[in-house]
Structures are given as structure tokens and as C-alpha cells.
Amino acid sequence: MPRTPEANQRIREAQRARILESARIVFARKGMEATIADIATEAQISLGLAYRYFADKEAIFAELIKQMVPEASEGLQSLLEMPGTPGERLYELISGIVGARGKRQALEAHQLLNHALDADAMPEKTRELLSRRYQSLLETMRQLIVEGQATGEIVRGDPDQLVAIMSACLDGLTRWALRDPEQFRTYVPDARIIMRLFQPSRTEMSNFEAP
Amino acid sequence: MPRTPEANQRIREAQRARILESARIVFARKGMEATIADIATEAQISLGLAYRYFADKEAIFAELIKQMVPEASEGLQSLLEMPGTPGERLYELISGIVGARGKRQALEAHQLLNHALDADAMPEKTRELLSRRYQSLLETMRQLIVEGQATGEIVRGDPDQLVAIMSACLDGLTRWALRDPEQFRTYVPDARIIMRLFQPSRTEMSNFEAP
Amino acid sequence: MPRTPEANQRIREAQRARILESARIVFARKGMEATIADIATEAQISLGLAYRYFADKEAIFAELIKQMVPEASEGLQSLLEMPGTPGERLYELISGIVGARGKRQALEAHQLLNHALDADAMPEKTRELLSRRYQSLLETMRQLIVEGQATGEIVRGDPDQLVAIMSACLDGLTRWALRDPEQFRTYVPDARIIMRLFQPSRTEMSNFEAP
Amino acid sequence: MPRTPEANQRIREAQRARILESARIVFARKGMEATIADIATEAQISLGLAYRYFADKEAIFAELIKQMVPEASEGLQSLLEMPGTPGERLYELISGIVGARGKRQALEAHQLLNHALDADAMPEKTRELLSRRYQSLLETMRQLIVEGQATGEIVRGDPDQLVAIMSACLDGLTRWALRDPEQFRTYVPDARIIMRLFQPSRTEMSNFEAP
DNA sequence: TATGAATGAGTATTCATTCAT
DNA sequence: TATGAATGAATACTCATTCAT
Numbered sequence A, B, C, D: 001m002p003r004t005p006e007a008n009q010r011i012r013e014a015q016r017a018r019i020l021e022s023a024r025i026v027f028a029r030k031g032m033e034a035t036i037a038d039i040a041t042e043a044q045i046s047l048g049l050a051y052r053y054f055a056d057k058e059a060i061f062a063e064l065i066k067q068m069v070p071e072a073s074e075g076l077q078s079l080l081e082m083p084g085t086p087g088e089r090l091y092e093l094i095s096g097i098v099g100a101r102g103k104r105q106a107l108e109a110h111q112l113l114n115h116a117l118d119a120d121a122m123p124e125k126t127r128e129l130l131s132r133r134y135q136s137l138l139e140t141m142r143q144l145i146v147e148g149q150a151t152g153e154i155v156r157g158d159p160d161q162l163v164a165i166m167s168a169c170l171d172g173l174t175r176w177a178l179r180d181p182e183q184f185r186t187y188v189p190d191a192r193i194i195m196r197l198f199q200p201s202r203t204e205m206s207n208f209e210a211p
Numbered sequence E: 001t002a003t004g005a006a007t008g009a010g011t012a013t014t015c016a017t018t019c020a021t
Numbered sequence F: 001t002a003t004g005a006a007t008g009a010a011t012a013c014t015c016a017t018t019c020a021t
Helices: A005-033 A036-043 A047-053 A057-073 A076-081 A086-100 A104-118 A124-151 A159-179 A181-187 A191-198 A204-208 B005-033 B036-043 B047-053 B057-073 B076-081 B086-100 B104-118 B124-151 B159-179 B181-187 B191-198 B204-208 C005-033 C036-042 C047-053 C057-073 C076-081 C086-100 C104-118 C124-151 C159-179 C181-187 C191-198 C204-208 D005-033 D036-042 D047-053 D057-073 D076-081 D086-100 D104-118 D124-151 D159-179 D181-187 D191-198 D204-208
Strands: none
Touching: A005 A036, A005 A047, A005 A057, A005 A104, A036 A047, A036 A057, A057 A104, A057 A124, A076 A086, A076 A124, A086 A124, A086 A159, A086 A191, A104 A159, A124 A159, A159 A181, A159 A191, A159 B159, A159 B181, A159 B191, A181 B159, A191 B159, A191 B191, B005 B036, B005 B047, B005 B057, B005 B104, B036 B047, B036 B057, B057 B104, B057 B124, B076 B086, B076 B124, B086 B124, B086 B159, B086 B191, B104 B159, B124 B159, B159 B181, B159 B191, C005 C036, C005 C047, C005 C057, C005 C104, C036 C047, C036 C057, C057 C104, C057 C124, C076 C086, C076 C124, C086 C124, C086 C159, C086 C191, C104 C159, C124 C159, C159 C181, C159 C191, C159 D159, C159 D181, C159 D191, C181 D159, C191 D159, C191 D191, D005 D036, D005 D047, D005 D057, D005 D104, D036 D047, D036 D057, D057 D104, D057 D124, D076 D124, D086 D124, D086 D159, D086 D191, D104 D159, D124 D159, D159 D181, D159 D191
16 A cells, blocks of 8 residues: 555655754764765664665755755845844844854854865855855845945945955854854854954054054 | 985985975865875875885874974064064064965965864874964964053953954964965955954944844 | 565674685685685675674684684583593593594684684784683593592693693694695594503603603 | 905805894794895895895795704604614604704794795795605604514504604694793603603503594 | 885775665 | 665775885
């Protein structure tokens, strides 16, 4: 007596989700060394079954990323339309990102992205996807910066450069959180401090001019 | 007639250097996946020969790190005794680090360090060495911050937190430089911008307060 | 439809036995030089599969020994409680051992034990096991000797020395059987002859005294 | 200024002897795992030089055996012509062999022979040589046995069988001495005990008959 | 004659992937 | 759909042997 197609469909989806969840855990624990066998064991399914759901290891990895990135960037659009000064909204953005760094899921997601960006063997499609998501975050940030510069709230200068530096800084914070979550939580990186990168300088810092 | 011991010595040193140089290139290109065979190929020697010079893959890696880290941290002490205000000297430090990011060698070194910190299988000794070097950089920075806070040049607040955030930021910049050196050089990250993280705020940024 | 767990269990056991049997043959033929590849070839399985059943070469070897040694020493206890004079029972023991030397399996087992005792790289556990089994054989022999000396059936003298010499002799016979089974079977070493080592001397051998 | 041919000749011979001596030591220490590099190191010569004196590892091994076997069997002939009863001379032979077992050199020699007999890769010539030397020992023994049987000093029975069993016993004693020289020396195997293998039995051992 | 650097073929071991059931 | 046994292609590492000096 065959299962109904609907039941099959449900089973497939559940299994697929389960494999991905296990992969997330295992990749976070073992890094790229993680084995298909590890994932299958974690998911409590057979080794072979994983291959009925994903063509190969790469595919699991790619799907995992596809799922994670949206989580990381969702709600971006809303920031542009929120009330408040550009600076305030930028603060929201930054502090949201920094705050998320304390959370396991977000860290695992970022860990994965790091691996993904390092791996030479990343399929072009995944790489593009990643890139596109990331770009949208940067564009949101850029737009807020431009607006903030107009109001004088944000320091003058090439917005792209500001975006680049800020994103580098956020990236570094994430790596920190990944490497030593304990310490990270102790120092609770304060979004206000990070925002200083955008802060119009007055006078006394002028003596930092390069010679 | 045998080679003179001196000639042999020269050969050994040259080959050793060559292997390390090749390893540097290959590790930077492929990360920890890099194969001894890759290194041997790059060095244009036979696979077996690599083992006459290094006990195993780990040994090559460890030696590489040992060689690279000093380069990255040398001159640290001098900064503490240089003339100039603490802020000026901090600027020197930061701008030195950021400036080095444009250079291939320094980037490869950092790539290696990243791999090293990720790798679970890092021998304790190497890990410690790394850690110690890094600590000395952070301590230098911390001392300059404390001095700068005394003179009012540097923003008030927990120096450890400031150090942590700055180092995260520098780390992020390095990763950026590694990922896309082209773009990195285009935006020439300006040490003055980064120094803003330490800049005493005035008044107008106060509206970034968290709700 | 998956195989039933029982079927899998059967397969695993069969393969395991097959690998061990092949290892037995190959080790006997080639000694410790034997290769995992040799074993896999003999067992007509892939090289990799051997590793699903045994962690490494050492493990195969150890298991083989564990299996073989009991065969060699079983029935020892019963000898102590059998009826008959101590000399008769000793004769049973010796002739049992010598008789077994004509059989392929027993010879291969002994070959293995020899290799095992030679090999420096023998895991302590296996070595101990071997040692313990062997000791129990020797102790049985010793006890029978002591009893036989009490009845005058066995020559006087240090029982330990008698045990040592007899076991050396049996070892030598085994090596002979291994080296040239053909010849061994031709000369059918007679347990009665070997028993002479225990025979109380009368008078005429006294002229063999060392000067 | 070239050396005289005679000087060269002397050097060659000295080196050759040195290599062989080192090989003896190293083989005894490490067994067949011993490396050409080990031998060269022990002989304090370069790795390459060994190959100017011996075609390959096998050749060193074979030569070593060629040298050692005569040492082990020399003086055999003289035994046949010595005064004394056959039994006495047999005793001399056996006790000479057993006595030698306490000496390092003889043990190393035997160790080597064991390896040689095990090794599949022994060249036919070496194997033959070994065999021939060994045969001459056995023949000497056989002759003495036959003589002794004529005088009634030695037990009746197939002389070849007696030889075989005795040689097996001696082989076993040697292995014992090799495995645990300490213990061996403690129990000082007594040639008189071993000679019992040849002792004409009286009456009481008759109950050892196989059923 | 002497040296030791260099080579290359061989061996153990791991893991993604396939396949019979 | 589900299982896990089986495969084979890496990859690290060793060592006898050759060769330039």
C-alpha cells in the first residue's frame, strides 16, 4: 500500500530539513572537515539516504548557505522606511548585527559563510547568491550613510569607503565572536563605539594626520 | 670527491627556504587543503625530498608561522618609546598594520594565521606562540590607549573593550584585503577613519544612544 | 527496501571472518611484511573495505592472534584432572602439541605467534594476552612434572628448567614444521622421544658428565 | 697523488668489514626493518658509500650470513676425529652449541639466520649456502649417533629422526636465548638434560606408549 | 673513493560516492 | 523510500636506490 503522494512530499521535506539542520550543527562543530557520514549520523539517517536528497556534499553546503543568508539579512528593507534620522537607523542596523553575534545560530551561519568564501571549490551560483545578499546589506548601509551625510549626522567622505570599512569591522567582530564567544559576550561590543567610525570629527583628532 | 660540507649546508638552506616559500604560496592559495605534493610541485622537487627537510606537513606549517609572525609584530616595542603623543603613536601602529595589508606577503601571513587559528589540529606549541605574539600587539595597543585616555586624546571607556574592537576591525580589514586585494587597494582604507573608533565624541552623536 | 538488520549482521560477520581468514593465509605466507592490500586481494574485496571492519593493520593482526591462541591452549585444564599417571598425562599434552604440528592451521597460528613475539610494535595488550596464554600452558606442564617427580616417573631436577627446555624443544619442532611441513610429516616426531627429556636416567648416561 | 693500489685495497677491505659489522649490530637490534641508512649511520659512513661496496641491501644481508655460518659450524670436523666415546663427543657438540647461546655474537648470528629463513626474498644462492652449512652440522651429529648406537650408548631408532628432533630442540633453545637472554642465563640449559633425547630408555617409561 | 641530496615506487589510511537489496 | 556494504581515488609518509659533485 503506497503512501499518498502528499505524505511522501511531507516526509521528503521533513527529511531534507533534518539533514540541513544536522549539517549546520556538524559544520559548525567540525568545520569543512565534516563528513557526510557525520551529517548522516547526526541526522540519524543512513549514509546513502543523504544522497537521495542532495546530489553531493557541495549541494548540502550550498543549500545551507542559501537558507542562512536570508535570515541574516532579512528586515533590511524595513530599515530604509523606518522613522528616525538616518544615523538612528544606521545605529539600529549595526546594533542589530552586533547583537546577533551573541546568538549561536547567527554565528553558525557566519562560520559557514566564512568557509564558503574561503573554499575554492564553491560553485559559482552559490558564490553569486552570497555576494548578492551581502551587496544588499551594503547598499542599505550606503544609502543611510548618504542620507546621514546630507544631514551632517555622518562624517563626510566617500560613502563606499565608509561602507567598506564598516563591513570589514563587522566581519572582524563576527570572527571574534566565533573564535571566542565567551570573551565576546564579556566585552559586549557596543554599537555606539562602532558607530564612531561614522562620527564627524571635530578638531583634536586632526593631529592624527599622516605625516 | 664529495661535496664540501659547506656546499651541502648551502644546498640544505636553499632548499629549505624554497620549500617554505612554496608552502607559503600554496597554503595561501589552497588553505589547509594544500597537499605536500602541491608544495613539492610548486618547489619543483620530488615529493619525498620535502620529507628530508620537514618531518611532516604540520612541521612545514608550524615553521612557516614561526617565520611569519615575527615579521608582523616586529617594531612593536619601539612604538612605546617613540616620541609623539599616544594618539600619534597609535596612529602609527594602526596605519602600519593597515598599510601592510596592501602587501602580498603580509596578507599571506595573515591567511596562514587564520587557518592556524581555525585548525583544530594545531600543535599546542604553535598555538601558544601565535597567541603570545598576538597578545604583545594587543598589549602595546592597550598601553597607548591608556596613555591617550590620560591626555584626553582617546575616548574614555574600558581599554580592553577598545582594544578588542579595534583588533576585530583590523582583522576584518585583513580579510577584506585577502579576499579582494584589488578592491582593497582601490578604497585604500584610511587609518584616520579607523582611528575614529578611539575619538572622543562631542555632542551630536549622542542621539545614537540605544533606546 | 533496506536489507534487514539481520542480513547486514550476517554480511558483516561473514566478511569479518573472510578478512581474518585471508589475513591468516597472507600473514603465514609473507609474515609481517604482509600488506593490507594483500589481505584485501586474498579476500577479494576492495582495499577500503578492510578498513570498515578493522581500524588498522594492527587490529587485524591482534584479532587473529586473539582467535588463534585459545585454539592452541584449550583443553589444558582438563589434562590436570584426567585420570592416569602424571607421566601419562604429560605424554598426552606433548603428543597433542606435536600432533597438532602436522596441521596447517596450528602451524599458521604458531607462525603468527612468532611474528608477534618478534615484532617490537606489538600493542601491549596483545602481548600480554599471548603471554598469559603461554604461561598457562607452561604452568600445566610444570604441575604435571612436579607430580611426576613425586612418583619417580619424571627425572629429578628444577621443574622450571625442565619446563623451559621442553618448551624450547616444542618451539623448535614447530618452526621445523613451519619451515618444511613435508619433511616434518616424514619424520613424524615421536612424542615418546621428546618425553625422554623427562626420563629418569639410569647409569650409562652418567659418562656424559661435563669435564 | 693517487694512493697505491695496495693502500686502496686495504681501505676497501676495512670499509667492507666495517659495513658488515655495523649491519650485524643493526640487524640484531632492529630485525629486518633495519634500514640501509641505519647501517651507514652505525658504520659512520655515508649512505651512498654502502652501495660502492654492496650491490644492495640483500647483498649485505647475504654476505653477513656467509660470514656467520662458518663461525657457527667450525670445528665440526674435529669432533669426528676426537678421542672419547661417540656419546662423549656428541655431548661436546651439544654442550658447545648450547654454551655458545649465552654469547652475544652467536645469538646475533642465529637471529640473522632466522630472519634469513623467514624471508621469502632470500636469493637462492644464499639459501643454498645456509642449507649446506647446516647440513654438515647435522651430518656430523648423525654420524656420532650411528656410532653411539653401535656401542649402545645412544638409544636405538632412526638416526635421521633423532637428528631432526635434536636440531629442532637446539633451534628452540636458541630462540629462547634470543628472546630472553636474561632468563636463558638463569636456567643455564644443561647439555646433559638435552642429551637425554638420546638416552636409551629402561623400563618405566614404557607406559608412555601412545594408546 | 666518498658524500648526501634527490628520486620514485610502495604502503597505510580516509572518505565521497555508488549500488545491491 | 531507506540502508549500509562496497568501491576507488586521493593523500601522507617511508625507504631503497641513483646521481651530481
